[in-house]
Amino acid sequence: MGLLNIFKRKKIEGIDNTMYLTLRDERRISKENNKIIKYYERMKARKNVPEEEYLTQMRDPNNVVEFENLHTYFFTDVGTVKSVNGVSFDVPQGKIVGIVGESGCGKSVTSLSLMQLVQAPTGQIVEGSIRYKANDGKCYEITKVPRDKMLKIRGKDISMIFQEPMTSLNPVFRIGEQMDEVVLLHEDGMTPESAKKRSIEMLRLVGIAMPEKIYSKYPHELSGGMRQRVMIAMALSCNPRLIIADEPTTALDVTIQAQILELLREIKEKINGSIMLITHDLGVIAEMADLVVVMYAGRIIEKGTVREIFHSPKHPYTIGLMKSKPSGKTTDDRLFSIKGQVPNPINMPDHCYFYNRCDRAMEVCLGEYPKLIQFSPTHFAACYLYDESRLSGDDLAKE
C-alpha cells in the first residue's frame, strides 16, 4: 500500500513520546486523522467493484483464513492506537486456532478485522492482507472487499460468537424471530416456515431440551448459559465454515463453560469447520486448540502447535504466563509473576515491547523489534534470546 508510506512520512512529531497533549496538538491530530479516515471510508463504500479487484489466491489451499502482516489502527484524538501491529497467522481447514493474550492486546480487533466489523470510522485496516476461502471456492481479499459484498460473506460463511451474549441479542425480539431473520437473510429460497424449522433444529443441535419453548422466549428470560447456546445455534444456522468465538465462556461458570466447550467441539466435528477461539484462559486453550497464537501489545510474540506452546514455550512472556497460573502441582510458597504492566498503546517503544517486564532482557533487546525465529515448521517466537546472529558470546554463555 503506497498510501501508507505517505502517512508514515507525515508521522506526527512529538506525539509518540508524550503523555499529555495540548489542545492544539489534539486539533492537529484530529485533522490528520480525518484525512486518513476519509480515504479508507471512500474505498469501502464503493459500489459495483469488479470481482477481480478483491479475488485472490490462498498461499496454502488447506487454509480457510490467512492473515498476513495485518495492521489495524484506531485514529483517536489522543494519537494512533496500533491495536494490531503486523500480525500473520493461518487458520487451517478443520482446526481450532487459539488466540491468547492480556486484555487489550488486540485479540478482538484481529477477529473483527476479518469480519470488517472494526469500529469505523476511527478504526481502520491500514496495511496487510486477510485472505479468506469461502464456501463457493472463491478466495477473497477481505481488506479490499466492498461493504455491500461483505454483508453476504459475513454471517453466512463466517459466524461470530461474543463474550456477552446479551449485547448481541436484541432484547425486544423473541429468540425465534432473531434466528429466523439470520436464516432468511443469508439463505436463498427460504420461506418463513422453513426458516423456523431450521431454527428449531439448530436449537436442538446445541442441546436445548425444549426448542419450541425457547423459540418463543425473550433473551432476558434465559440464563447466561442458555443465551450462549442460542448464540451458537444462531451462528450455526447458515452452515458457516469458520466460527470466531471471542471469549465465549468468560462470563460463564466453570460447569457451564464445560458444557459450552464440549458443544463447540462437537459442532466443529459435525460441520467440519474451523474455529478461531479467543480467550485469556490458558486452560481453555490447552483443551481446545490445535494451534496457538500468543499476542502481546498488538503483535504475535509466539505461535505454534498446542504441544509446542505448552511443553516448550520459548518467549519469556509465554514462559511467564505458563508459570504464573497456579496449578495443583504448584508447591512454591509464591507464584511466579511477571512484573510491571503492558506499555501504553499510544507510546509503544521501538524495541521489544516486552522489554520493561522481561527478566531476561539483554542489551541487544534495545535494538530494533526482534524478528520471528523459527524452531520447527510450525513453531515461531520473536525474541533475541534465540537470534544467534545477534547474540554476543556473553549472551550465549548465559543461555
Added chain:
Amino acid sequence: MEKAKIDNDYILEVKNLKKYYPVSRFSISKNRAYVKAVDDISFKIKRGTTMGLVGESGCGKTTAGRSILRLHDITGGQVVFDGKDLSKISPGKLRRMRPQMQMIFQDPYSSLSPRMPVGEIIGEAVREHRIVPKSQYRSYILKVMRDCGLQPQYFYRYPHEFSGGQRQRISIARAVALNPKFIVCDEPLSALDVSIQAQIINLMKDLQEQYGYTYLFISHDLSVVEYISDTIGVMYLGSMMEMGDKKRIFENPMHPYTKALLSAVPISDPDVKMNRIILSGDIPSPVNPPSGCKFRTRCQSCMEVCARKVPKLKEYEEGHMVACHLYSQD
C-alpha cells in the same frame, strides 16, 4: 446475655447463618416468596488462615460475605467474631469494630471513588477511626502504599490513571490501612489478567505472612482457591455442600457437585485429557429450590431418598464434612 464461648483458635464462627431476600411485592402468590440466598450455613475459620468459598454464580457467596461483615441485616443465625457475637453488640460498638473486618471487591473500577486521590482513598477511614496519631498519618499511609506495591508519587493521583491491577492494589491498601484482622475478598482477581493475578495473589500472601490476616476468599476459579486456601467450602443454592481441609477436598472430593466442579476446570496441559463430568442444565432458581437435596436435579447419582430428605452436613473424616445421601446419614 449468653456469653459466646471464646475459642481463641478460631477468629470467626458462623452458626446457622441465613439471609433471605423477599421476592418482589407484585408476586401473585399470597405467601410471600423468598430468595434463600444463604440458607443455614455454618463454618469456622482459624486465625491467620484462609478459607476459600466456591460455587456457581448466584449460589450466595457474596451474600454470605456481606452478611458476616454485617454490611446488611441477616435473617437468622449467629456470627461470632473474635469472641463477640456480632448480632448482639450495639451499633456503636459494631462501628468501632468495623476496621477489624474489611472487604475487597471484585470490580476495582467501580469500588474506588473517582474524585479522590489515592492517598485520600486509603487514608480517609484511617483518620476517621484514628488508627494512628495525626503526626504519623502521612508516613503511615506511605508505608501501607509501599507494602502494597504502590509508589509514593501515586499519593496525589486519581484512580482513573491506573490499570486494573494497580486499582486492585489500591483497594487492598485501603483495607490493609485499617489494620484489620479479617478480610473478605470477593473475587478480587476475576477482573484481572493472568499475569497481573499472580502479582496480586503474591501480595495477598505476603501481607498475610507479615501481619497474620485471616481471609475469606470468594472465587469461582478453583485453581486459585486451591493455591491460596487452607480450608474450602463448596456452596450450592445457598447451602454448604462440602467443607474441609484443602487437601481433603481436592484429593478426595466426596460430594457429586464438588466432583463435577473440580472436573470442569480446564487443565493447562494439552496431553492431560480429563474424564469430565458434564453437569446438564443450569442452576435452578433459588426462589423455588428442589426439595430434599438441592443438587438433585443435576446429580448423576440421584436416588429416591434425595427428593424426600434434606441431607445433613456430616463429618466423614477429620476435618471433612459432606451433605449427601450417598454417605451414611446416621
